[in-house]
Amino acid sequence: MFSIANPARRKLAAGEFVLCMAIRQVSTVNVALMVASCGFDALYVDREHGIFSDEAASQLCLMARAVGLTPLVRVKSAAESHIAEALEGGALGVIVPHVQDAAGAEAVVLHAKFPPAGHRSIAAMSSATGYAAMPIAESIQAQNEATMIIAMLETPEAVSNARAIAAVRGIDALMVGPNDLTAALDVAIDAAEHLKDAYTTISAACRAEGKHWVAGGAGRDLLPMCISLGARFIMGGNDVGYLLSAARRDASMLREVIGLGARSIVS
Numbered sequence: 001m002f003s004i005a006n007p008a009r010r011k012l013a014a015g016e017f018v019l020c021m022a023i024r025q026v027s028t029v030n031v032a033l034m035v036a037s038c039g040f041d042a043l044y045v046d047r048e049h050g051i052f053s054d055e056a057a058s059q060l061c062l063m064a065r066a067v068g069l070t071p072l073v074r075v076k077s078a079a080e081s082h083i084a085e086a087l088e089g090g091a092l093g094v095i096v097p098h099v100q101d102a103a104g105a106e107a108v109v110l111h112a113k114f115p116p117a118g119h120r121s122i123a124a125m126s127s128a129t130g131y132a133a134m135p136i137a138e139s140i141q142a143q144n145e146a147t148m149i150i151a152m153l154e155t156p157e158a159v160s161n162a163r164a165i166a167a168v169r170g171i172d173a174l175m176v177g178p179n180d181l182t183a184a185l186d187v188a189i190d191a192a193e194h195l196k197d198a199y200t201t202i203s204a205a206c207r208a209e210g211k212h213w214v215a216g217g218a219g220r221d222l223l224p225m226c227i228s229l230g231a232r233f234i235m236g237g238n239d240v241g242y243l244l245s246a247a248r249r250d251a252s253m254l255r256e257v258i259g260l261g262a263r264s265i266v267s
Helices: 007-013 030-037 054-066 080-088 102-112 136-146 156-160 162-166 178-185 191-209 219-228 239-266
Strands: 018-023 042-046 070-074 093-096 148-153 173-176 212-215 233-238
Touching (some): 007 018, 007 070, 018 030, 018 239, 054 080, 070 148, 093 102, 102 148, 102 162, 156 191, 162 173, 162 191, 178 191, 212 219
Parallel strands (some): 148 173
16 A cells, blocks of 8 residues: 655654665666665665656655655755655655755755645645545645655755754754765865764754754764764665675676686696
C-alpha cells in the first residue's frame, strides 16, 4: 500500500539511526531494490551532480517508496521550480545545496511546504500521494508532515550561521558539504581538522534548536566523532564510488590470479 508517511523521519523521532545512500548515475528503478537489499533506510537522487531527468528521478523516488525506503532529492539549487519538481515527483524530502543564512532557509521552506507553512502549489492528486482520493486539507497536512528539508552548509559563512539556519521553522536537519567547504577554506592539507570544527559547530546548533544533523562526508575516521556529537542521519557512499571500489578490487584480484596462473604454466 502506497504511504505518504516518511519512514526516516519516524526513525529519527524514535532516536534511531538512518543510513542513506546517494544515487548519481544509475537511473534504472531496480537500483532502489538494491539499496534496500543492502540494508539502507533511505536514498537520495543527486540532481546537483548527477545526470537525471525529472522522469528518471521521479521513478527512482516512487520505487524507493514502494520498497519502504525514504527517497530524497538533492536538488540543483534552492529555486522554487527545482524543489517543486522533486517533491511532485514523489520525493519525501529535499537536500538543498548552498544555504547561506536564515533568509535562504526560510525561502526553501516556503517552496517546499503547502500553506500555511509555505506556498507550494496544491495538486488534488499526484504521484506524491499515490493518486489517492483524499480531502485537500488531509493531503496537505500529511505531505507537510512527511516532507523533510535538509539544508547544506558549504561555506564558512554558512557554518557560522548554523544556529540561525537551524532555528528556521520547517528546516529538519543541517548537513555540511565537505568538498565545497574544504575548497572554500582552501585547506586541502588539513581538511579533516576543519571538518571536525564544522561538524562540532552544526551539531551544537542543531542540539540547541532541537534539529537533526546529517553526517555527510565523514568517512570511517570522523564518523565515530559525528555519532558522539549526536548525528543519527548517516550518509554512506554513492553508486559510482561503490561500483568503482568493487570493480577495482575485483580487477586487481583477477590480475593477481592470472599472474599466478601464468607463472605456473611457464614453470
